Amino acid sequence: MEKRVMTDSKRRKGLMAASAVLSGVLVLSGCSSDDGGKKDGGSSSSDGKQAQAEADKAAAKEASQARIAVQPKTGTTNASINNAGKVTVAEGTLTEVKLTTAEGTPVKGTLSADGKSWKPDAQLERATGYKLAATAKDAKGLLAYENVTFTTVAQGDSFIGTFTPEANSTVGVGMPVSINFDKDIADRKAVQSGITVSSSSGQEVVGHWFNSRRLDFRPEQYWQENSTVTLKLALDGVEGRDGVFGVQQKTVTFKVGRNQVSTVDAASKTMKIQQDGKTVKTIPITAGAPSTPTYNGQMVISEKYKETRMNGATVGFVGKDGKGEYDIKDVPHAMRLSTSGTFIHGSYWGADAFGNRNTSHGCVGLRDVKGANNPGADGAWFYNNSLIGDVVIVKNSKDKTIAPDNGLNGWNMDWAKWKTGSAV
Secondary structure (H helix, E strand, O other), X not given: OEOOOXXXXXXXXXXXXXXXXXXXXXXXXXXXXXXXXXXXXXXXXXXXXXXXXXXXXXXXXXXXXXXXXXXXXXXXXXXXXOOOOEEEEEOOEEEEEXXXXXXXXEEOEEEOOOOOEXXXXXXXXXOOEEEEEEEEXXXXXXXXXXXXXXXXXXXXXXXXXXXXXXXXXXXXXXXXXXXXXXXXXXXXXXXXXXXXXXXXXXXXXXXXXXXXXXXXXXXXXXXXXXXXXXXXXXXOOOEEEOOEEEOOEEEEEEEEOOOEEEEXXXXXXXXXXXXXXXXXXXXXXXXXOOOOOOXXXXXXXXXXXXXXEEEHHHHOOEOXXXXXXXXXXXXXXXXXXXXXXXXXXXXXXXXXXXXXXXXXXXXXXXXXXXXXXXXXXXXXXXXXXXOOOOEEEEEOOOOOEOOOOOOOOHHHOOHHXXXXXXXX
């Protein structure tokens, strides 16, 4: 499934988010695959769209009728500390709600007696990123999921930087340190001078400003496996712009795990997974259909969901009836590759497409089962063997190379240009 920003054609509607962090402004949605698409020898774009529509319709028949609503909308950066985090459901009941800070601290809440609503027990913290995951079931017992991220309102005279990865986490070798500030930074040199990122491997680490709110750090090559990376924020009292000062003073570390890089070949419709330079598995895939190809380039897994909802309406895939071309509420083993909505995920529909045809709306699909409960399925295997920060390379697609700021994908910018984006 794919939520893709489409600035170069009618199918890319301008929904590009500025942030790609886990606590940032990521809208859960994506592409879907189907039985249509390009066969050997070629087939028309209209044939692919018709096949996509048929597969989307088939998947919708088994979708839950429960409709989950979360306040605020995902991506909100000035959410109310009194009202944010409230959840309601129509045509179903809530079975589970988890609200945590971006760093993983749980927030206590109460489910109503009728199972129709949930809210935090206390006022939320100011200037804090939150992640909310809700599950509901309808009268038939079919499950629906909703995942939302938001940041609460900050004091007007201060700024903070929400960073990824999480402290004390273990990540893949492609994981940059990405910091998103809640206010525009005018004095980039002063702010960057208050931030240090270093590695136990001794690799040179350089920051790059993508815009006035986003600053990423990475080495020239992927992080050395089994190394430790340290982020020091000494921003307390630093003036980011006139009258606006930093408030953070902390040091966090994260661990880099084994070196896993997976290469998707859209032409051969296969994915090769390598760990520490050795091929451990090759599996069949389906990539973007001719009318909705997958981006090429180096992409980093930024989020993982065992099951989630993907709705085409959120990324401009809208039918004549004004509704999304697809709305699948239980997509298994979904892992985000871009802010605009490129995912690599399991698919329980279009079973004969894997290894044979590219049929998705731009994502990379893996053979899987409904319910995400078969550990032997390709989608489950890849999900269980992947870390946030692992690299997925796509090649031989008909689309362009993904933009470096679309997700955590700065590896698509050469080192010389990367260094020109540093303010120090």
